[in-house]
Amino acid sequence: MKRFLSLAFISIAFTSSSLANENVMCDTRHSDRVLRFPREWKFSVGDDPAWADPAFDDRDWGKISVPNAWEREGYRHYDGFAWYRVSFKTPKNTTGQLFVALGEIDDADEAYLNGTLVGGLGMFPPHYKTAWGQGRAYPISKDLLNPDGENVLAVRVYDGEQEGGIRSGRVGIYESRMPAITANLEGKWLFRAGDNLEWAQPETDTTDFQIVTVPSLWDDFGYKDYDGIGWYRKTFSVDPGELQGQMVMLLGKIDDMDQVYLNGELIGATGDFEQPSTRAYNHLRNYYFPASLLTQQNTIAVRVYDLEHGGGIYQGPLAIVTQKDYIDYWEERRKENTLLNDIRNLFE
Secondary structure (H helix, E strand, O other), rough: OOOHHHHHHHHHHHHHHHHHHHOOHOOHHHEEEEEEOOOEEEOOOOOOOOHHOOOOOOOOEEEOHHHHHHHHOOOOOOEEEEEEEEEEEEEOOOOOEEEEEEEEEEEEEEEOOOEEEEEEEOOOOOOOOOHHEEEEEEEEHHHOOOOOOOOEEEEEEEEEOOOOEEOOOOOOEEEEEEOOEEEHHHHHHHHEOOOOOHHOOOOOOOOEEEEEEEOOOOOHHHHOOOOEEEEEEEEEEHHHHHOOOEEEEEEEEEEHHHHHHHHEEEEEEEEOOOOOOOOOOEEEEEEEHHHHEEEEEOEEEEEEEEEOOOOOOEEEEEEEEEHHHHHHHHEEEHHHHHHHHHHHHHHO
């Protein structure tokens, strides 16, 4: 029995190490599922923004199993828009960062919790881009949840071809062991190829920028053969009155080099634009800055220099967290890794 338990721990050790190349901020294997959604969800083909409203009357909708391709639920050969809706009670006794996991969705999606957009991947027509092979995991604020009542999750999906819908994966609400998120930076950003240092400023005219999904390579948005400099921009809001001390901006992995501006101030960089190199493309970006830089409305501008192959902000996690939460996370991870190393040593 003792040997069996040790082997089980070793299995966990190797599983945990495999997360180095994924977004562990919201990974179901690095988190605890605190709510399992019902197997059957309300479902309708078509598209109407009113269906995101938790008060919408969906009693006339059909029901399908989730996860499963909608073709296997009777909607054979249907390509286009469709919506899912499910109601659930708020999970109790949670202290960590919560996120909703939706497995793999074919092809593009937007997820709304109680009417508020919490995440999405891919692009809808007329600028359609598939994200069919990517897992969906979207951080959610506890302020969006009804503590004693019903919640409604509505998911808008577009399928361009073949099977569509919430197809596979461990769906549910999860509690992450990662730091609590002050601002989630994944999702829709603005992008423009070219270079102009004035684009670092919050008041930049973004008329000629296009909407892209981050994290992803800029190759997925019409720049497959583009090597050079491009700029990303994103606006977000926080309540700065509750923040003090140091913050950490997590920007995942960037191919190849980057300079990062918050509200016009340079807060970090990886690589030397004057002596370009591809050596840092696989490095995680973690940039520290004082909370005093944050205002109610904020703008991030990221200057990226790609030398070859794919370019851009291609992998998460992307978020802003407090330095305290970040330190606590790494201390817990150190303890976990120490335990796993001790178990490995038993077999050496």
